[in-house]
Each structure stands twice: as C-alpha cells, then as structure tokens.
Amino acid sequence: VTTQVDEARRAAERVARESYGRLVAFLAARTRDVAGAEDALAEAFAAALQRWPRDGVPQNPDAWLLTVARRRQTDAGRRRQTRTAGETHLMMIQDEIEEAAMHPDEVPDRRLAVMFACAHPAVERGMRAPLILQTILGLTAVDIAAAFLIPPSTMGQRLVRAKIRIRDTGVPFRVPEKEELPERLDAVLEAIYAAYAKGWGEIEESGTPALADEAVWLARLVVSLLPDEPEAKGMLALMLYAEARRPARRDPGGAYVPLEAQETALWDEPLIDAAEALHLARRLRGTATWPAIVALYDHLLTLTRSPVVVLNRAAALAELEGAEAALAAIAPLAADRRMDSYQPYWAAKGHFAALAGQKDEAHEALRLAIGLSTDPAVRRYLQTRLEALRDG
C-alpha cells in the first residue's frame, strides 16, 4: 500500500510540476507579478500534493489547479481592492483567469515569456538562473541555495528582491523582437547552463544531479518552444551528451571513473541518439566524436565564459590534440582567483600535466585537487593517480 501511495505521490509531483510552471507563467504574465502568482498557486499546489495521491491525478490537472488558484486569487483580490483603485484591471484579469479555468486546454503557454523576464538585463545576472528555477520549476529557495552555495536566507531575500524589481520596473513578459532575440536568448541559455553546471560538472564531485535533470528539462522546453533557434538546440545536444555519460562515471564499487576510462557501453543510448538527432551529422562515438564535441564547446564558450565550459572543452581537446593543447586551453584560468579553491580545475590540470609528462606540475595539482575533494570516491581515484605518478 505504501508503494502505491509513493507512486501516486511521485506521479502527482511530476504532473503538478509541469502544471505549476505553466500556471505560474500564465498568471504572472497577466499580472506581471511573479510573487503574487506564486502565492496564488502555492495553496493549489499544496492541496494537489495532499489530494492527488489519495484520489488519483485528475484528468485535467491544469483545470484543477487553476480552479483552486483562482479561488485564492479572488480572495487576495478582494482584500487588495479595499485599498487600491486598480479594481477594473483586477476584475479584467480575474475574468480572464476564470475563462482559462473553463477551457484549460487553451491556457496559453507563457513559460518562455516568463523565462525572458527572469533573464532580462534589468535583473541581476547571478539571480537569473535561480529565478527561472523557482518560477518555472517551483524549486524552493532552500534547494536553489544549496546548489548555488549561498545561505538559504540570503537566496530567499535575493529572490524576493528580484521579483519586486521585475514588477516595479515594468520588465516585459514576452519573447523579444527578432532583432533583440539572439542577445536576449543568450541570457536565457546562459541561465539554464548555469543551473546545469551547478548540477553536474565533468571531472568533479557527485554534486546534485537533480538540478542537472531540471536544467535539461528547461533546455528541452526552450527547444520545443523555439524550434528554429540553433543556439538552443546546440546547448541541449551538449547537455544530453554529457548526461548520457553519467551512468559510466562510477564503477560497480562506487569508485570514480574518469572519462578516458569509461565503458562506452554504459553510455545512455537514447540520450546519445537524442543529442545526435538535435545537432550532429556525425555519430557521437569513437574517434569521430571529439571534433564534434570540441565544436559544441566552442559554441557554448561564445554563450558563457564559464570555467566549467573551459575545463570540459579542454578535456575534449586532450582527446583530439593531446594534453599540451588541453593545458594551453586552461592556462588563462590560472589568473582567475576563483580557481584557487575550485577542485575540478586542479583535477583537470593534474590529469593533463600527468599525460604531458610534467611530473612536478601534475603532482602539485593533484595534491591540491585531493585536498579540495569532498567526495570520497573522487579522492580515492585521485590518490591512485598520484601514487601512479610517484611510481612511474
């Protein structure tokens, strides 16, 4: 019985999440008030998680949630009307929402518009990804804070401030005009990639895989809503390709397996196929793989100067042109003070230096990487590398 309830709960959570983002987007795009839309839906969402596991997921989850949210919004609207003159506007919005609840199949999908609002240049750069994660996926400030290494209370305050700013400055909730689209889409993609990079780097810790899944989901959403944008497709292809390799990153004993030693049979075939279908003419396997991957990372570098991208690109470059080329590619990162305590940087540098036969550099970098590791499996793997360096 417990598993049945668990299953129902998981199903409810899945459906509710999809609906939540769509409905927050719909309500927020109408009122330009993200926080207000979230408040209205929070109760509906809580009620759904309570009732759906018991009664089953309703045939039309959007209609169910919108009905509850509408009731809640009407109450909030009544309270506000006593002290505002914006009555007509509120009533108009109320009518529209009512209309939408009657015809839930026609609720327009405004998630893309909301993503563009969250990634607007008027919004603090570092808060764009957290805002998208919260409004579209309904992640809590606590979850987002953990992924972005910020205290939860600070993250909560910054999210609240960003939403007030979006409302008060009049940030538009729409897909920008053609001439502005490339630049503004870059900001959206950068925010999604930031979420992905937080969830899963290449060479480092086990991290929080859940966030990587969420980012892939968002990238798929952007591609489905903007099917003609090659930038979005390229990023999704790269993320799927990285995701496909995830199962190969641990051996059966839980030990860390670096890319060059991974069992390609463990790579997730459907994901590889999906990545190829999106972007690549060549098969993402064997020796033909690496030029395509380097090209994808080059492309991603034009979107974001993230050190994570630089490191991942260097790893692909090492396969293609050798360790010296990889070392040259990561050389500019040495001036970046954030690298001092960034484990993946030292692990990658140690790996490349060892391959290039630069023993002293490899030794120093690997020792730092070990000192910075929080994952025991990664630490053990790096220690074997260090020992091999001493013996060899």
Place this chain on the structure above:
Amino acid sequence: MRYMMLIHHDDAAMGKADQKQLWADYTAFNDALEKAAGAETGIRLQPSSAATTVRASGDTTEVIDGPYADTKEQFAGYYFIEAADLDEAIAWAKRCPSHRFGSVEIRPVHDPKSGW
C-alpha cells in the same frame, strides 16, 4: 507605465562634440518624443556649475556651492515618458543623444494607486 529618464552627462565631452550635429540630433529626438503618447517636453538644466546644494548635517543646515556630488557626469535634465514596459523605456533612452556623453537612468514613477 510612466517613467522618468534622468540624464547625466559629461559637459566637457559634450562640449567637444560637433554642436550643430548634436542639436540636430536633439531636435529630432524631441520631435519623435513629442509625437509619442504621454510624453512631456523635457527639461534641460543649466550646467552643474550653477548648482547650490542644501544639506542637513546634525543640527545645522549647510548651504554648499556646487552639486551634491562632485562627479564627471552631472545631472543635466529629465524627460517623462509613457511606455508599455521597461523595454520600450530602454528604447527611448537609447535614442536620447545624451547617452553618448554619459548615462540615462530610467526610473518608474511611483503610482499612488498601487496601494502604498
């Protein structure tokens, strides 16, 4: 939404520009803005060298000769505009010739109807 465009520019840099061209640009900008709904004629201030600042300091009130902050870019004037959203306001700011010699700050005007 109603916005104010606060113009700050570097008088010296602006003085070095081709004045004929500059004022032609400004006239064109003013004409375009005048056509747009809800805009009012902009206000151009005399240079900051003409400014006097009154400031309370503890129990006394000081009168200072000069602008409130001694920066290269000085407050020079303002426009009120009516824009559908921030992007439309940003487009107006980008059209304003002064942004080439300093900056144009865009601030939404407080709406007493919003309840607080």
